[in-house]
Amino acid sequence: MALPATRPTAAFPTGAALSADQLLEIYYFLRLTRTLEERLVALYRQTKVIGGLFRSLGQEGESVASAYALERGRHKDILSPLIRNLGSLLVMGAQPVEILRQYMAKAESPTRGRELNVHFNDLEKGYLGQISHLGDMIPVMAGIALTFKLRREPRVGLVYIGDGGMSTGTFHEGLNLAAVQRLPLVVIGEYNHWAYSTPPDKQFAVTDLAEKAKGYGVQAVTVDGNDVFAVYEATRFAVERARRGKGVHFIEVKTYRRKGHAEHDDQHYVPKADLERWASENDPIDRYTQRLLGADMVAEGDLKDIDDRVRVEVDQATDACVDEPLPPAESALPGVYVDPPSADKLWFKAL
Amino acid sequence: MAEVTFLEALRQGLWEEMERDDRVFILGEDVGLYGGAFKVTDGFSKRFGESRVIDTPISEAAIVGAAAGAAHMGLRPVAEMQFIDFISCAYDMLTNYVATARYRAGLSTPMVVRGPCGGYVRGGPFHSQNPEAAFLHTPGLKIVYPATARDAKGLIKASIRDEDPVLYLEHKWLYRRIKEQLPEGEEILTPIGQARMARDGKHLSIISYGATLWKSLEAAEQLEKADGVSVEVLDLRTLLPMDDAAIVATVKKTNKVLIVHEDTRTGGIAGEIAARINEQAFEWLDGPIMRVTAHDVPLPYAPTLEDFVLPQTEDIVKAARWLAAY
Numbered sequence: 001m002a003l004p005a006t007r008p009t010a011a012f013p014t015g016a017a018l019s020a021d022q023l024l025e026i027y028y029f030l031r032l033t034r035t036l037e038e039r040l041v042a043l044y045r046q047t048k049v050i051g052g053l054f055r056s057l058g059q060e061g062e063s064v065a066s067a068y069a070l071e072r073g074r075h076k077d078i079l080s081p082l083i084r085n086l087g088s089l090l091v092m093g094a095q096p097v098e099i100l101r102q103y104m105a106k107a108e109s110p111t112r113g114r115e116l117n118v119h120f121n122d123l124e125k126g127y128l129g130q131i132s133h134l135g136d137m138i139p140v141m142a143g144i145a146l147t148f149k150l151r152r153e154p155r156v157g158l159v160y161i162g163d164g165g166m167s168t169g170t171f172h173e174g175l176n177l178a179a180v181q182r183l184p185l186v187v188i189g190e191y192n193h194w195a196y197s198t199p200p201d202k203q204f205a206v207t208d209l210a211e212k213a214k215g216y217g218v219q220a221v222t223v224d225g226n227d228v229f230a231v232y233e234a235t236r237f238a239v240e241r242a243r244r245g246k247g248v249h250f251i252e253v254k255t256y257r258r259k260g261h262a263e264h265d266d267q268h269y270v271p272k273a274d275l276e277r278w279a280s281e282n283d284p285i286d287r288y289t290q291r292l293l294g295a296d297m298v299a300e301g302d303l304k305d306i307d308d309r310v311r312v313e314v315d316q317a318t319d320a321c322v323d324e325p326l327p328p329a330e331s332a333l334p335g336v337y338v339d340p341p342s343a344d345k346l347w348f349k350a351l
Numbered sequence: 352m353a354e355v356t357f358l359e360a361l362r363q364g365l366w367e368e369m370e371r372d373d374r375v376f377i378l379g380e381d382v383g384l385y386g387g388a389f390k391v392t393d394g395f396s397k398r399f400g401e402s403r404v405i406d407t408p409i410s411e412a413a414i415v416g417a418a419a420g421a422a423h424m425g426l427r428p429v430a431e432m433q434f435i436d437f438i439s440c441a442y443d444m445l446t447n448y449v450a451t452a453r454y455r456a457g458l459s460t461p462m463v464v465r466g467p468c469g470g471y472v473r474g475g476p477f478h479s480q481n482p483e484a485a486f487l488h489t490p491g492l493k494i495v496y497p498a499t500a501r502d503a504k505g506l507i508k509a510s511i512r513d514e515d516p517v518l519y520l521e522h523k524w525l526y527r528r529i530k531e532q533l534p535e536g537e538e539i540l541t542p543i544g545q546a547r548m549a550r551d552g553k554h555l556s557i558i559s560y561g562a563t564l565w566k567s568l569e570a571a572e573q574l575e576k577a578d579g580v581s582v583e584v585l586d587l588r589t590l591l592p593m594d595d596a597a598i599v600a601t602v603k604k605t606n607k608v609l610i611v612h613e614d615t616r617t618g619g620i621a622g623e624i625a626a627r628i629n630e631q632a633f634e635w636l637d638g639p640i641m642r643v644t645a646h647d648v649p650l651p652y653a654p655t656l657e658d659f660v661l662p663q664t665e666d667i668v669k670a671a672r673w674l675a676a677y
């Protein structure tokens with residue numbers, strides 16, 4: 001199958017607004033995302049990751065760059081990441097040790113072992129975890145953006161949706177509601193070519209996902225998802241536009257899922273040549289590094305320092321939690337309601 | 352005291368909470384200027400403005416999802432389903448997203464989803480449903496189902512103030528049929544999770560809620576007069592969490608139980624109540640736990656068909672008479 005050409009329709013000035021420190025910080029998050037995932041692979045092979053492991057290899061650029069365009073900090077913008085937006089979470093302030101604990105179902109994990117991987121949240125830092133039902137976060141994030149609007153707060157919501165998730169009803173209902181209400185919401189549509197094993201031509205009949213969004217009367221652009229600068233600039237533009245009350249903005253990022261749906265999936269259905277081409281010619285971190293060094297924006301030594309720092313951080317985070325216990329069994333019961341309405345009803349357990 | 356209908360009591364409850372707490376807002380289809388299909392929110396838009404009474408597209412999943420997002424952020428949304436039948440379009444959002452939010456992610460989601468339910472009004476298969484059983488199986492949700500005007504008001508207020516998501520079912524057959532004297536200027540709050548003794552009796556207990564609560568009361572009167580059977584009637588009011596203590600208490604008192612609900616039979620709430628009685632009060636029973644429910648068919652439109660399918664007062668009388676003689 002021929003790959004659709006990456007055809008950016010948005011022209012933005014690139015890099016102009018980013019300082020050298022910011023460029024290095026973006027590099028840090030890109031490297032941290034990839035290194036942390038590589039560590040998770042090792043832990044998965046040691047069966048310390050309890051459930052599935054979902055890689056974002058090849059998509060780190062759009063994740064990090066889009067999140068980096070938000071206002072971050074307590075009570076600022078809020079995003080809702082998907083399974084392949086580990087980078088977005090890290091940018092918003094999630095800690096590597098939290099991610100590791102989540103994957104290993106530790107008692108001290110943010111969800112106390114109740115939920116998987118990146119399904120957790122910290123609304124003060126500005127992220128709301130997804131549930132597995134793709135599309136559902138669009139209406140929920142519309143509700144968060146509605147709150148910003150009702151309270152006249154200059155805040156923006158950002159939500160990710162995949163090329164497969166855009167086939168769900170909740171995506172369309174949520175986008176339409178947000179459009180009608182002119183909510184401060186930015187939607188990142190990730191065209192990563194694979195929804196589990198389903199290719200684009202079995203998922204939708206448009207060329208660009210942006211065409212779908214335009215049908216709801218929202219601004220929609222397509223950008224090169226593996227160009228960190230392009231994604232950052234497009235998102236920055238959309239976010240500030242939304243913040244000024246101009247309504248919903250959809251950004252399609254063309255990218256490629258370079259691993260299987262999850263670690264167990266050998267992606268035999270993916271043409272090898274495509275994988276090799278995206279890896280060798282279009283890796284977002286390689287491209288970003290080349291841009292930085294090619295234009296003398298940063299020094300090579302600075303990048304090496306970051307690589308070293310990331311390795312140390314991931315090692316320390318792993319050491320801090322790998323031997324922690326799983327949650328005690330009886331901790332499964334409380335917390336369904338704010339005030340438990342009844343005690344354990346399994347009478348036979350007391351016999 | 353003033354005589355108010357069930358619908359007016361509900362409307363008053365909503366109005367008072369909107370006045371009391373500016374975090375409360377309403378969203379749904381035609382709830383704004385039009386005032387809702389049954390006029391529950393009549394006048395709200397004029398009083399509270401369009402930003403607190405939001406007309407939405409026909410998108411039940413988005414209505415519930417957006418309410419959840421707003422609730423996470425500290426608002427108190429009340430989402431209206433124009434007819435509760437359409438809640439099935441938001442089933443995923445309510446059961447997977449909303450109901451699990453506190454447990455799986457520590458998210459607070461104080462919100463109410465309400466809407467007109469129930470039959471006896473010739474509404475046909477899609478304007479008559481009782482969806483409570485589909486949601487009873489959902490840890491994290493609360494379900495309330497008032498039968499009186501007082502509880503219509505008291506439960507909507509309690510639901511809005513609750514810290515967890517509440518499904519509020521309002522029977523449209525009761526909307527204008529039930530009238531009650533309610534005190535003016537007194538705060539009415541019905542605690543969620545507490546059943547109400549609707550009629551005191553000693554020979555047999557009927558457990559019911561919603562429209563069939565009134566039919567059960569009618570049946571109890573007839574049995575008293577015709578047979579001298581003293582029937583106790585328990586109005587559940589809250590279906591989730593269920594008031595086990597009240598159920599067990601009435602079983603221990605009369606030793607015979609008839610459960611009456613308007614929803615279809617198989618997988619209906621009566622099964623759950625019967626199971627709880629078996630576990631908690633088996634030795635107090637002097638007869639089988641019996642059910643009067645709708646037949647297991649989609650609810651048909653023609654009066655002859657609907658009347659046949661739904662539980663009627665005479666069905667309850669017959670079943671209770673049989674059980675009393677057991």
